[in-house]
Amino acid sequence: MSVHSRVAAIALCILAPMAQAHEYWIDAQDYTVTTDQEVTATFRNGEEFQGSSYSYIPRRSVRFDMVVDGEVRPVPARLGDNPAFVVEDLPDGLLTVLQETEDQFVTYTEWAKWLKFAAHKDFSWTEAAHLERGLPQEGFREAYRRYPKALIAVGSGAGQDRAQGLKIEIVAEANPYTDDLSDGLPVQVLLDGAPRADAQVEMFAKDASGAVEITLHRTDDAGRVVLPVLPGHEYLLDSVSIDPIEPEVDGDPVWRTHWAALTFAVPEA
DSSP states (O other): OOHHHHHHHHHHHHHSOOOTTSEEEEEESOSEEOTTSOEEEEEEEEETTEEEEEOOOGGGEEEEEEEETTEEEEOOOOTTOSSSEEEOSOOSEEEEEEEEEOOEEEEESOHHHHHHHHHHTTOTTHHHHHHHTTOOSSSEEEEEEEEEEEEEEETTOOSOOOOOOOSEEEEESSOTTTSOOTTOEEEEEEETTEEOTTOEEEEEEEOTTSOEEEEEEEOOTTSEEEEOOOTTEEEEEEEEEEEEOOOSSTTOOSEEEEEEEEEEEEOOO
8 A cells, every 4th residue: 555545544534433323343354363363453443344444443342452461452453443453473273353442423313213212222211211201302412432352263262352441341251262162152242341241142144155044042140141142253343332421511412332343253163
């Protein structure tokens, strides 16, 4: 890529915000690599497990880390990198890649769009709460922040996913690359480090042909749910929380959402 093209691509990524109503995830080029292979992963935003790639922009990330041998390290990414994650010489084991974005904002010009979004993400109660707060039905703003994670097998892929202190997080309680998942993959959703009970988890399952199946699941009182997964599929899990915000001045956001995502693959047996 020429210098001019690279600068133009970076500028485009700075100007283009992440679409709020869409999922945002870390997409590995290959979720299972050998120890002598480079690991490559891209930020993606879209719908139904298909989306556009985003470059790494430092001011848009509060965190961009990798967990290697249990040690949290910053990802050695540079402004404009796309793929955002390109790392070689990683040791054998389970690699975790994670990000926390800065706040982004969206303005709702149509009440129906808010209601559709709220119903999709299991926030139908916000309709009454919004009106009870005396908020307008159009022209109001929402702040949102993303917390994507990806699990990638390097070599054997041995290891265990663990909570990494994100505001909202999906933790895999079995290893999708080494454990028997015939009875499903147990995961736990955490919010502020505590189990998130009765929370919706949306699961996107992509098979080898690229076909995607979407299913909804709910956590129990301990924030846990067992998800039916199949060999030869890639997965994106999504769970979103919402909080009211009291605006200090006109134009301030009145809601804040936090989006957790977890991506991984289940290899063929």
